[in-house]
Amino acid sequence: MPSKLRFVVGAGLIVLAIGYLITTAVRNTSEYYLTVNEVGARQGQLSGQMLRVAGRVKAGTISWDPATLTLGFAMVSPPNPDGSPVKPVAAAEPAEFHVIARGEPKPDMFAAGRDVIVEGRLAADGTIVARQVLTSCPSKYVPKQAK
Amino acid sequence: MPLIGQLALALALVVAVYSIGANLLGIRRNSPDLLLSARHALWAMCAMVTVAVAALWTGLLTSDFSLEYVASYSSVTLPIQYKFAALWGGQQGSLLFWTWLLSIFTSIAIFQNRRRNPEIMPWALVVLAGVAIFFLGMLNFVTRPFDLLAAVPPDGSDLNPLLQNYWMAIHPPSLYTGYVSAAVPFAFACGALITRKLDDGWIRTTRRWAIFSWFFLTLGNLFGARWAYEVLGWGGYWAWDPVENAAFMPWLVMTAYLHSVMIQERKDMLKVWNLALIGMAFMLTLFGTFLTRSGVISSVHSFTQSGLGPYFLTFLIVVVVGYTALLASRVKDLKSPAEFESYLSREAAFLFNNLMLVGIAFAVFWGTVFPVISEAVRGVKITVGPPFFDKVNGPLALGLVFLMGVGPLIAWRRTSPQTLMRTFLAPLTMGMGAGVVVFAMGLRQWYVLTALSLAAFAIGTVVVEFRRGVSARRHLVHETPARALVNLVAKNNRRYGGYIIHLGVVFAFIGIVASSFFRTEVKRSVRTGQSFSIGAYDITYLGLKGVETAHLEDLSARLAVYSGGRQIATMAPAKLFYKRPQQPATRVAIRSTPLADLYIVLAGVDDQSGLATFEVFLTPLVFWLWAGGLMMAIGTVVVMWPNVRERAALAVVLGRDEALGAAPVPGGD
Numbered sequence: 150m151p152s153k154l155r156f157v158v159g160a161g162l163i164v165l166a167i168g169y170l171i172t173t174a175v176r177n178t179s180e181y182y183l184t185v186n187e188v189g190a191r192q193g194q195l196s197g198q199m200l201r202v203a204g205r206v207k208a209g210t211i212s213w214d215p216a217t218l219t220l221g222f223a224m225v226s227p228p229n230p231d232g233s234p235v236k237p238v239a240a241a242e243p244a245e246f247h248v249i250a251r252g253e254p255k256p257d258m259f260a261a262g263r264d265v266i267v268e269g270r271l272a273a274d275g276t277i278v279a280r281q282v283l284t285s286c287p288s289k290y291v292p293k294q295a296k
Numbered sequence: 297m298p299l300i301g302q303l304a305l306a307l308a309l310v311v312a313v314y315s316i317g318a319n320l321l322g323i324r325r326n327s328p329d330l331l332l333s334a335r336h337a338l339w340a341m342c343a344m345v346t347v348a349v350a351a352l353w354t355g356l357l358t359s360d361f362s363l364e365y366v367a368s369y370s371s372v373t374l375p376i377q378y379k380f381a382a383l384w385g386g387q388q389g390s391l392l393f394w395t396w397l398l399s400i401f402t403s404i405a406i407f408q409n410r411r412r413n414p415e416i417m418p419w420a421l422v423v424l425a426g427v428a429i430f431f432l433g434m435l436n437f438v439t440r441p442f443d444l445l446a447a448v449p450p451d452g453s454d455l456n457p458l459l460q461n462y463w464m465a466i467h468p469p470s471l472y473t474g475y476v477s478a479a480v481p482f483a484f485a486c487g488a489l490i491t492r493k494l495d496d497g498w499i500r501t502t503r504r505w506a507i508f509s510w511f512f513l514t515l516g517n518l519f520g521a522r523w524a525y526e527v528l529g530w531g532g533y534w535a536w537d538p539v540e541n542a543a544f545m546p547w548l549v550m551t552a553y554l555h556s557v558m559i560q561e562r563k564d565m566l567k568v569w570n571l572a573l574i575g576m577a578f579m580l581t582l583f584g585t586f587l588t589r590s591g592v593i594s595s596v597h598s599f600t601q602s603g604l605g606p607y608f609l610t611f612l613i614v615v616v617v618g619y620t621a622l623l624a625s626r627v628k629d630l631k632s633p634a635e636f637e638s639y640l641s642r643e644a645a646f647l648f649n650n651l652m653l654v655g656i657a658f659a660v661f662w663g664t665v666f667p668v669i670s671e672a673v674r675g676v677k678i679t680v681g682p683p684f685f686d687k688v689n690g691p692l693a694l695g696l697v698f699l700m701g702v703g704p705l706i707a708w709r710r711t712s713p714q715t716l717m718r719t720f721l722a723p724l725t726m727g728m729g730a731g732v733v734v735f736a737m738g739l740r741q742w743y744v745l746t747a748l749s750l751a752a753f754a755i756g757t758v759v760v761e762f763r764r765g766v767s768a769r770r771h772l773v774h775e776t777p778a779r780a781l782v783n784l785v786a787k788n789n790r791r792y793g794g795y796i797i798h799l800g801v802v803f804a805f806i807g808i809v810a811s812s813f814f815r816t817e818v819k820r821s822v823r824t825g826q827s828f829s830i831g832a833y834d835i836t837y838l839g840l841k842g843v844e845t846a847h848l849e850d851l852s853a854r855l856a857v858y859s860g861g862r863q864i865a866t867m868a869p870a871k872l873f874y875k876r877p878q879q880p881a882t883r884v885a886i887r888s889t890p891l892a893d894l895y896i897v898l899a900g901v902d903d904q905s906g907l908a909t910f911e912v913f914l915t916p917l918v919f920w921l922w923a924g925g926l927m928m929a930i931g932t933v934v935v936m937w938p939n940v941r942e943r944a945a946l947a948v949v950l951g952r953d954e955a956l957g958a959a960p961v962p963g964g965d
Contacts, residue, residue: 156636156644160651167655167692171662174687175680182667182677201679215821215902215909252819254899254911257529257871257880268681 180268185226189244192275201268202277207245208261220250220259220282227264250279258284298363301351302442305392308344308399309432311337315425319418331418335406338421341428342399349396352389352441356382362448365389365441371454371876373847378455381465385455387604388441390468394585395431397476402428405480405505412950413501416487423483430611439604457848457874457881463523471516471543475581477509478546482578485571489622494567494629499557500946504936506574510554511932513547518925529882529897531817531913533921536685541664542584545657549577552653555646562708563643567630568623569650575619580657582612587664638710645703652695659688686812694746697805700798701727701754704761723756747809754802758795765792785934790942793934800927807921815915819899821907831914833894834858838866840901840908849873850883853898853908857887869898869910890923892916 181195185204188195202224210223225245248267259265259282269279315337322330352365356379361367369386370379384390402424409417435441458464481502488498520543525533534540553573559566586608636643663680670678705719730752731745739745762781765788769780785792818830827836838854852870856863867885874881887894895913902909 153635155639156647159639159644160647163648163651163655167651167659167688170688170691171659174659174684175662175666178680178684178687179666179670179678180681182679201681215900215905215907218819218821218909254819254897254909257882 185224185244185246188246188271192271195271196273197270199270200277201266202246203264203266204246206259206261206263206265211261213255218252218254220253220255222248224248224265224267224277246275246277248277248279248282250282253282256282256284297351297354297360298442298444301348302440304344304347304351305432305435305442308341308348309429309436311340311344312425312429312432315341316422316429319422323418334418334421338399338402338406338425342403345396345399348441349383349392352392353380353383356380359452361450361452362444364443364445367445367449367452369452369455371452374455375460375847377465378460381459382455384468384472385459388435388439390472391431391434391439392441393469394472394476395428395435397472398424398428398431398479401477401480409501413497415491416484416493416498419487419490420483423486424479427479434604434607438607451876454874454876457872457879458527461523461527463519463526467516467519467523470512470519474509474511474513474516475546475584477505477512478550478578478581480505481509481574485574486619486622489571489626492626492629494626495949496561497949499560499570500949503557506550506554507932507936510547510550511929511936513543513550514925514928514932517543517547518922522922526884526886527882529884529911531815531895531911531915536663536682538664539588541660542587545660546577546580546584548653548657548660549573549580552650553577556650559643559646563634565632565634565643567632568627571623571630575623579612579616582608582615586612640706640711640713640716642703642706642708645699645706649696649699649703652692652699656689656692659692660685663688690743693805694750697747697750697754697802700801701750701757704795704798705757722760723753726756727753741813744809744813748806751802751806755799758799761795762792789934789937789939793931793937796931796934797928800924800931802924803920803927804924807917807919807924810917811915811921815913818912819909820912821909823906830912831892832859833914835912837908837910848875851901852883855885855896857894867896869896871898871901888919890919893918
């Protein structure tokens with residue numbers, strides 16, 4: 150029996166170590182994942198935080214300077230949230246945020262009206278300084294209904 | 297043609313339901329005729345699904361745009377190989393493809409076991425038919441591949457440009473093959489549990505299926521990584537995206553399973569654990585499909601949002617609850633007489649390797665579903681990105697590589713510390729030596745130093761094993777070293793194939809560590825004639841060239857690459873503008889050497905200023921990730937190679953069952 154106990158202890162230690170790794174990693178790496186409207190609703194408390202924000206690129210707001218690799222655009226909530234995995238907060242005002250991304254090339258799929266996920270810090274003036282702009286690339290995209 | 301396909305799918309569903317009824321009734325009445333009829337029904341199901349697949353392929357190849365599926369995922373100008381690949385380019389087609397594989401594998405399993413496992417087989421077939429019925433139900437009622445369009449468009453909207461790529465054409469089939477073939481061992485496990493035939497017969501019977509599944513999961517993951525590397529143009533190959541995780545988790549659990557079944561075969565231990573692992577592996581394949589089909593977790597690969605999610609979730613819950621209950625009800629029968637004796641034993645190494653693999657799988661699972669859980673518990677969606685996965689899995693990977701070095705050399709049951717020291721002297725020296733060399737080269741990151749030392753240690757173990765085997769043969773049978781090596785592997789293909797896989801894993805690990813820690817990146821906008829440099833390379837932009845075809849417009853930049861004042865290459869990264877759907881894509885230029893990959897992306901061309909923007913990555917040793925992957929594949933083929941001794945062992949195990957008074961074999965002699 151003692152050898153069995155020793156193994157239970159050994160295995161338990163490994164499980165504990167894995168649990169410890171997971172909990173500390175969660176604490177150190179988690180980011181809020183919000184929609185544009187949700188960020189709008191709690192702008193005050195989120196200022197200065199790392200966020201992942203899902204939204205849509207507003208038409209006519211894109212500026213791109215290839216010499217300095219600076220991309221700027223305004224991000225709004227998708228007008229039609231059904232089918233979107235992100236649930237809108239019921240009472241939130243429609244919000245709009247200016248996003249600025251420096252030093253990154255413009256993603257291929259980036260265009261007005263595209264859904265994007267922006268990873269970055271919310272500055273005090275309400276601009277999102279992006280570390281990364283991800284375009285939702287529909288690897289199996291919804292065909293337009295030809296009816 | 298569409299009508300034939302539709303009809304075939306309906307018939308397939310009918311015969312699948314019939315086969316379950318015939319099997320259950322046949323088991324109850326002990327009627328070989330009914331059981332035989334159930335098998336024939338599943339063969340008919342396979343034939344019907346094949347007809348449906350042929351019908352959809354015909355639609356794609358003849359550009360029959362009256363089919364909604366063809367109009368959505370193909371076009372007149374789409375190259376023919378991608379018309380073939382469009383079968384799994386969309387949701388309906390990929391589910392049909394899945395079902396097709398399942399029906400083929402079921403038929404093969406029936407043929408293999410026509411005279412074997414008379415008791416387990418009917419139940420295993422009930423499970424396989426149950427899975428098939430779920431998928432056929434989806435294809436018949438929820439997401440139908442043969443729906444027609446009211447107005448036939450002149451041309452289709454084309455396959456997503458990102459999927460028009462060699463790797464993407466082979467990545468989904470590999471992954472699906474890996475996913476679906478996991479159903480066979482799972483079904484046998486269910487059969488063994490139901491019939492209480494809980495020795496290792498089911499494991500031996502399905503061993504090759506499990507390895508086959510593992511082989512294709514490995515390839516599927518590697519092809520996906522390679523595709524991301526070549527096509528997405530961000531210089532990396534893995535981003536811990538939920539969809540990638542969904543493919544990685546079953547691989548981890550299947551790896552654990554393949555190791556722990558060896559303990560059961562040898563020591564009759566860990567029976568419950570093995571049954572749990574194969575259950576988890578199968579559930580994770582379903583979970584992966586659920587994840588990609590439901591939109592529950594947002595991914596950069598946002599797949600078609602469809603109404604499939606709730607169905608998949610229900611099916612998944614039924615499988616999880618049903619299997620867990622079944623396993624729980626049999627725990628009493630699964631008591632093992634043997635026990636672990638010592639930490640210094642191969643059993644212990646395998647046990648800890650299992651804990652780590654499952655631990656990694658759990659961490660990946662947790663990180664993947666974390667947004668959903670945090671939203672449910674705290675009302676806020678919180679994500680954990682790649683840093684989470686790196687932080688957790690990095691240390692666990694070190695543990696695994698260490699155990700990979702220990703496992704092959706340590707004895708079963710127990711080893712004395714003295715023997716241990718003697719056995720491990722050479723590999724330990726190699727490991728330490730590598731650490732010292734790397735330290736002397738100026739590397740100071742503790743993780744890299746540890747990782748490379750452990751990698752050298754694990755390689756050392758394998759080298760020692762091969763050397764020992766070869767020299768034994770040379771002395772006993774007087775063979776030349778080369779001959780001895782070949783015979784050694786041929787005569788013990790399971791063992792030495794496994795070592796080849798280990799080597800592949802270690803090489804891939806080295807590639808992953810080096811590319812994660814030492815990748816450098818330069819982003820620059822330049823005019824024709826201007827130069828910039830990265831690492832030891834100087835790169836000059838020579839100009840643009842545009843080519844237009846009916847399908848796409850290809851704008852490629854020419855760059856001369858110099859090293860030490862000498863031109864070593866001309867590279868041509870390109871931007872592709874697809875015409876339908878109008879969408880740009882990137883063609884990366886890669887110059888790969890065993891030391892480092894030079895990776896150039898044409899990120900954009902500004903028409904007004906004439907500036908071309910390049911993103912250049914220099915990634916050391918990433919070559920070894922792919923080389924290691926190739927070795928893993930070769931090793932797996934060696935392991936799967938038919939082996940006379942193994943077949944004899946299986947016959948003994950199954951014969952033992954029959955001697956204990958099994959039912960007569962239907963259709964047998």
